[in-house]
Amino acid sequence: MSTNTTTVDAPANTPFIDTVRDFDAAPERVFRxxxxxxxxxxxxxxxxxVITIDTxxxxxxxxxxxxxxDTEGNQFAFRGVFHDVQAxxxxxxxxxxxxxxxxxxxxSMNFEDLGGRTRISQHSVFxxxxxxxxxxxSGMEGGLKESMDRLEELLAAEG
Amino acid sequence: xxxxxxxxxxxxxxxAGSGEEQDPEDQLNKAFMALxxxxxxxxxARLAQGDATxxxxxxxxxxxxxxxxxxxxxxxxxxxxxxxxxxxRRPCHLNTPALSPLADWIENYRQLAEERFQRLDALxxxxxx
Numbered sequence: 001m002s003t004n005t006t007t008v009d010a011p012a013n014t015p016f017i018d019t020v021r022d023f024d025a026a027p028e029r030v031f032r033x034x035x036x037x038x039x040x041x042x043x044x045x046x047x048x049x050v051i052t053i054d055t056x057x058x059x060x061x062x063x064x065x066x067x068x069x070d071t072e073g074n075q076f077a078f079r080g081v082f083h084d085v086q087a088x089x090x091x092x093x094x095x096x097x098x099x100x101x102x103x104x105x106x107x108s109m110n111f112e113d114l115g116g117r118t119r120i121s122q123h124s125v126f127x128x129x130x131x132x133x134x135x136x137x138s139g140m141e142g143g144l145k146e147s148m149d150r151l152e153e154l155l156a157a158e159g
Numbered sequence: 160x161x162x163x164x165x166x167x168x169x170x171x172x173x174x175a176g177s178g179e180e181q182d183p184e185d186q187l188n189k190a191f192m193a194l195x196x197x198x199x200x201x202x203x204a205r206l207a208q209g210d211a212t213x214x215x216x217x218x219x220x221x222x223x224x225x226x227x228x229x230x231x232x233x234x235x236x237x238x239x240x241x242x243x244x245x246x247x248r249r250p251c252h253l254n255t256p257a258l259s260p261l262a263d264w265i266e267n268y269r270q271l272a273e274e275r276f277q278r279l280d281a282l283x284x285x286x287x288x
Contacts, residue, residue, distance in 0.1 A: 012191025033288040043278035
């Protein structure tokens with residue numbers, strides 16, 4: 001079981017979110033998990049949601065669109081364009097939640113080789129501070145519930 | 160004693176329900192700004208273990224007590240800490256209620272990312288990716 005943890009930095013009064021995470025695998029493999037739609041479908045999105053990949057063409061100029069369906073049948077669609085894809089180093093893509101059309105952010109992901117391990121640094125730039133806060137807040141309700149579920153599991157396992 | 164906290168002079172956060180009325184979003188922004196500095200984050204982490212004086216807080220750092228005082232002013236202005244008016248010691252106190260909306264905001268975002276990445280970990284471990 002991996003002990004790597006995710007750090008998130010969202011500096012005040014900026015439209016940025018920075019996320020850093022290490023993985024115990026070489027950049028080539030991690031990069032493939034980000035660009036091969038079959039693999040993407042296996043990890044992207046909240047737990048207990050079904051992901052449907054509409055299109056996923058991870059090449060410069062290619063498009064992606066996927067839909068998350070929650071347990072009550074509510075659907076949340078996301079789409080964007082790959083601006084740059086350089087295996088196994090960089091992905092730069094746009095990101096838009098279709099529920100907030102026009103609020104497009106730009107995500108730059110760097111894959112750093114740590115010698116058999118990989119550090120991913122993602123820098124997201126939103127159109128405004130308000131847009132950043134709104135989009136993050138919209139994902140919070142589900143996140144909070146899942147955190148509680150996970151806490152429960154953890155306590156059950158340790159008890 | 161609550162009445163001895165500087166917060167009563169108008170610097171307590173609106174989120175904590177005392178002191179001057181402030182726009183919660185404005186307060187959140189101030190708090191984020193205060194948290195943007197690593198020294199201030201360390202100070203808060205220390206205060207999470209219990210109240211401390213300026214000198215005690217300055218101990219682990221190479222910077223001067225004056226510099227730490229400046230940091231404390233920023234934290235106080237953001238409503239993240241309160242200080243006793245006891246002139247000699249003025250121990251600092253972590254204003255826990257003011258921290259929770261902040262912690263929720265980033266922590267929930269982080270949890271969602273963590274969850275995705277743990278599934279990716281599992282894929283990589285199983286050799287599927």
